[in-house]
Amino acid sequence: MSQNKTKIAAINGSHRGDRGYTHFLINKLFEGAKKEGAACEEIILAQLKINICKGCGVCNTEKHLLKCIYEEKDDVVMIFNKMREADILIYATPIYVFNMSGLMKVFIDRINATGDCNKFRLSESGLFFHHVSKDIYSKPFVTLICCDNFENEISKNVITYFKTFSRFMDAPQVGTIIRRSGKLTGHGESPEKEKQFPKIFESYQAIENAGKELTAFGKISSKTQKKASQDIIPVPFFSLLKNFKWFKKKALEKVKDMQI
Numbered sequence: 467m468s469q470n471k472t473k474i475a476a477i478n479g480s481h482r483g484d485r486g487y488t489h490f491l492i493n494k495l496f497e498g499a500k501k502e503g504a505a506c507e508e509i510i511l512a513q514l515k516i517n518i519c520k521g522c523g524v525c526n527t528e529k530h531l532l533k534c535i536y537e538e539k540d541d542v543v544m545i546f547n548k549m550r551e552a553d554i555l556i557y558a559t560p561i562y563v564f565n566m567s568g569l570m571k572v573f574i575d576r577i578n579a580t581g582d583c584n585k586f587r588l589s590e591s592g593l594f595f596h597h598v599s600k601d602i603y604s605k606p607f608v609t610l611i612c613c614d615n616f617e618n619e620i621s622k623n624v625i626t627y628f629k630t631f632s633r634f635m636d637a638p639q640v641g642t643i644i645r646r647s648g649k650l651t652g653h654g655e656s657p658e659k660e661k662q663f664p665k666i667f668e669s670y671q672a673i674e675n676a677g678k679e680l681t682a683f684g685k686i687s688s689k690t691q692k693k694a695s696q697d698i699i700p701v702p703f704f705s706l707l708k709n710f711k712w713f714k715k716k717a718l719e720k721v722k723d724m725q726i
């Protein structure tokens with residue numbers, strides 16, 4: 467990677483690795499970022515060895531301070547080094563049962579070994595917390611989420627999680643993109659399905675623009691985030707109507723026998 471380029475590292479938490487929708491969406495964002503000259507790298511957790519933190523506490527003993535028992539036994543230190551080098555991080559995860567993927571959480575839990583839990587500080591948001599290795603985690607970041615459902619509620623936990631993460635870790639959140647209804651539109655693999663949902667093209671274009679904005683301005687505008695995350699169901703006022711149970715009951719009647 468050249469010296470002056472913006473470096474973007476995307477951490478892909480999908481258990482399907484480079485076969486999944488998360489990978490597809492990361493690539494869309496990278497397409498835009500590369501057009502603005504960014505150096506982009508995807509870290510596919512599913513292809514790497516990431517042990518589960520055992521909670522043994524060895525990393526917080528005097529003798530082994532900030533050294534995880536798995537340090538030379540898996541790929542986490544290598545990932546941390548890539549995160550150190552990056553200017554902007556993307557945490558990209560599918561929704562698994564109303565939350566981030568297990569793999570993403572297992573990876574994030576390993577952060578614990580990089581903070582001295584006996585040294586206290588106030589975060590920039592004024593929150594009481596322990597020391598963190600700022601060179602790894604306290605970086606501008608984007609959350610990129612995908613799922614199959616169309617409800618806003620489905621991604622609520624992940625959004626809240628990363629807001630909290632940002633406030634404790636002094637990591638500025640510079641964008642959130644939620645791509646719902648993935649299955650309906652064929653997870654980026656079905657031109658036929660996409661044709662039935664023309665707004666998906668607007669969304670993908672916005673994700674590409676998000677990559678451009680991220681590289682040029684260091685953040686994604688709220689207009690682009692909104693476009694990228696928009697509802698794609700071709701029913702007038704769907705975003706409003708989907709908040710009403712009577713509408714969803716009617717819709718359910720219509721689609722109950724459909725194969726999607």
Ligand SMILES: Cc1cc2nc3c(=O)[nH]c(=O)nc-3n(C[C@H](O)[C@H](O)[C@H](O)COP(=O)(O)O)c2cc1C
Nearest residue numbers: 480482486487488560561562563564613614615648
């Ligand atoms: C274990 C598991 C749990 C899931 N839970 C949800 C869910 O709660 N809500 C939802 O909308 N989609 C859910 N999905 C669907 C995925 O979020 C969706 O297909 C996503 O696009 C997958 O991304 P990927 O292809 O990158 O893995 C789940 C998928 C799996 C495998």
